[in-house]
Amino acid sequence: MKITILGTGAVGQTIAARLFELGHEVIMGTRDPKETQKRESPNQITGKSFAEWYQDHSGIKLLPFKAASTFTDLVINATNGAATLDILSEIGASNLEGKILLDLANPLDFSKGFPPSLFVCNTDSLGEQVQKKLPKTKVVKGLNTMNAYIMMHPHKITGDHHLFLSGNDQEAKNSIIKLLLEIGWKNKNIIDLGDISTARATEMLLPVWLRLYKTLGHTNFNFHIQGA
DSSP states (O other): OEEEEEOOSHHHHHHHHHHHHTTOEEEEEESOHHHHHTOOSBOTTTSOBHHHHHHHTTTSEEEEHHHHHHSOSEEEEOSOTTTHHHHHHHHOHHHHTTOEEEEOOOOEEOTTOSSOEESSOSSOOHHHHHHHHOTTSEEEEESOSSOHHHHHOGGGSSSOOOEEEEESOHHHHHHHHHHHHHHTOOGGGEEEEESGGGHHHHHTTHHHHHHHHHHHSSOOOOOOOOOO
């Protein structure tokens, strides 16, 4: 599958490396590929700069957002939530028409420091705003309630733990589930919450997740739903 990842930070790098390892053709989208390749500050997951990381993953293409999104089977939004809608506007709705877009971003507002608040919640969500901006794109919200390493390496946590999907198009969600199974997720641990409006609930888990991170001192955890 040809997969485009929007965003070249720690999350984008972790996802790109794993999908490339699985044999997919991976393209990363960024505003300025030349500038991105020169970045020397280390990211929080690998400890490597993008320049170092990219040397080790030279088979992954790096293109401007619009070009990266034009000829692809799946687009994964791994951008900062505050920048998501602007980046999608830059790409243009017509370039994403008919495609599946897996949205990982969360509406975190760090303007007043840590912990951040949510810039949209309760009666709306970033996932819904993405779908509204891209009415002919099949938006699926998912994998936004855990760190990127667990997204791509679910076996690193002992026992069962869950991820949640939201979206209006069932076939699109089924395609995402197929990819998740390939990554290593168990079908029984994937919970389809329903239409895109249910993204409100998963995005509002982030304040809980952030406080767990502060209390535990690490991010190697996820949510487990225990039934009767």
